[in-house]
Amino acid sequence: MSEEKQPVNEQNASSTHFGYQTVDTAVKESKVAGVFHSVAQQYDVMNDLMSFGIHRLWKRFTIDASGVRPGNNVLDLAGGTGDLTAKFSKLVGREGRVVLADINSSMLNVGRDKLRDKGLVQNIDYVQANAEYLPFEDNTFDIITIAFGLRNVTHKDRALRSMYRVLKPGGRLLVLEFSKPEHEIINKAYDFYSFNLLPKMGELVAKDGDSYQYLAESIRMHPDQETLKQMMDDAGFEQTSYKNLTDGIVALHKGFKF
Amino acid sequence: MSTIMHHQMLCGFIEKVVNALLSMNLSSSASLVALEQKTLVVSLAELNFPLSLTVSDKQLLVTCITERSDCQIDTSLATLKTLKEEQQLTELIKQDKLNIVGDVKVAQQFADVFQQLDIDWQSEIASYIGDVPTYKLGRFHQWLLAKVTFAKQQVSADASEWLLHEKRVLVSNGELQQLYGQIQQAQQAIQQIEQRISQLDDAINASHQESLS
Structure with a gap:
């Protein structure tokens, strides 16, 4: 956890965390990939179940905070099954472009199939990419979003710098991620839910309790609101701020590149 | 639940209802096509947040994004109903019941979409x-x-x-x-x-x- 709160050290460390386990940095990526290969098909159902559908409202708020307009270039990083991409695609129109990027091919395939089934084909590109080494030219995107993805990235500081590089001057980054609840009582209830009910729900629906145990652990290991804000500042983002949603269970961080 | 979540819930609900109605519409969708990628922002006195309506592929997207719009209206629900009568606009503006910024035709085209709804309920x-x-x-x-x-x-x-x-x-x-x-x-x-x-x-x-x- 201390590594997470000191992103400068994280970059040089040869080991990192995978949930509560400490693993070699080279191993984390494949372990995370294993988790998402396993849950990809049931990802949307589990999201609705786990959050009681509230993840849709968090994502709607992210869209609002993006200030997206027709003609914009948007990168939906770790876009998974394409919830944000679907909305962005409609809002940027035919003159705009949305890139749905994910490191995990299974998630990308599920997302692509879902969006094609919805008839969203004209302005969406699919890219399998590592957030730490984004395969795009400098100053490409007006908006970058990463929803529930940053905590799975091995070197978050490297990923943030990569996002900064590909963002256009005047563009904004939005990080929607689990965070630390504001009130202790909510924190306790949330802990009970995450470690007792969530893995059971995962076992029952996705037939994979371990992946949802990892989810709960990875949320606890993720930097809290202020730490992530500082990491964004360190990566070069300006006017960084965050908004707690559902008492801080989730936070939306925003930063600009000028 | 916080105010933000209530706003998002309301936007989502309006979007679902309106799109369901539009999908049942029997009359021509020409007015909707003319509004493709047009945005109307409505700030109602009864609501403490603005509603942004954008048309995309004959569907309506409801958000709270106010950074860009083709027309922005500040009014109340009661006044909104009278918008279809063009001759009343000046009077309503004089009475401070209506404030319009941008292309008023866009607002009227949005109103037309709803007036032209023809649904076979049976x-x-x-x-x-x-x-x-x-x-x-x-x-x-x-x-x-x-x-x-x-x-x-x-x-x-x-x-x-x-x-x-x-x-x-x-x-x-x-x-x-x-x-x-x-x-x-x-x-x-x-x-x-x-x-x-x-x-x-x-x-x-x-x-x-x-x-x-």
């Missing part, structure tokens, strides 16, 4: 509950509508009757005030007479006592 309901129940529901609806119409006519006729005949025999406020004035005057006159009688009574008693002595 067919829609039949797909859920079947033809026979829908037919019976339709008959019940017509019966209820006839009853309500009759009741409305009855109330209207009774009201007219009352206004024409009954209201005339009622005492108006002015008449009532005049009556109060007259009663006050009568009370004062009675008091004066009482005082006069009392004075006369005293005088009679005094002269009677003098004659006895």
Whole structure:
């Protein structure tokens, strides 16, 4: 956890965390990939179940905070099954472009199939990419979003710098991620839910309790609101701020590149 | 749940309902096509946050994004209904009931979309509950509508009757005030007479006592 709160050290460390386990940095990526290969098909159902559908409202708020307009270039990083991409695609129109990027091919395939089934084909590109080494030219995107993805990235500081590089001057980054609840009582209830009910729900629906145990652990290991804000500042983002949603269970961080 | 979540929930609900209605629309969607990628931002006095309506692929997206719009309207729900009457716009703006920034035609085109909605409700309901129940529901609806119409006519006729005949025999406020004035005057006159009688009574008693002595 201390590594997470000191992103400068994280970059040089040869080991990192995978949930509560400490693993070699080279191993984390494949372990995370294993988790998402396993849950990809049931990802949307589990999201609705786990959050009681509230993840849709968090994502709607992210869209609002993006200030997206027709003609914009948007990168939906770790876009998974394409919830944000679907909305962005409609809002940027035919003159705009949305890139749905994910490191995990299974998630990308599920997302692509879902969006094609919805008839969203004209302005969406699919890219399998590592957030730490984004395969795009400098100053490409007006908006970058990463929803529930940053905590799975091995070197978050490297990923943030990569996002900064590909963002256009005047563009904004939005990080929607689990965070630390504001009130202790909510924190306790949330802990009970995450470690007792969530893995059971995962076992029952996705037939994979371990992946949802990892989810709960990875949320606890993720930097809290202020730490992530500082990491964004360190990566070069300006006017960084965050908004707690559902008492801080989730936070939306925003930063600009000028 | 926080205010933000309530706003998002309301936006999501409006988006779902409106798109469901648009998908049932039988009339031409030409007005919707003309609005492709156009955005109308509506700030209603009744809501403490703006609603941004954007048309994309014949669907309506409802968000709270206000950073870009083709037309922005600040008004109330009651005034919104009168927007279709173009000749009233100037008057509403003068009365500070309406503030428009941008292309007013976009706002009117949005209003047209909703006015031109033509939905075959019976067919829609039949797909859920079947033809026979829908037919019976339709008959019940017509019966209820006839009853309500009759009741409305009855109330209207009774009201007219009352206004024409009954209201005339009622005492108006002015008449009532005049009556109060007259009663006050009568009370004062009675008091004066009482005082006069009392004075006369005293005088009679005094002269009677003098004659006895």
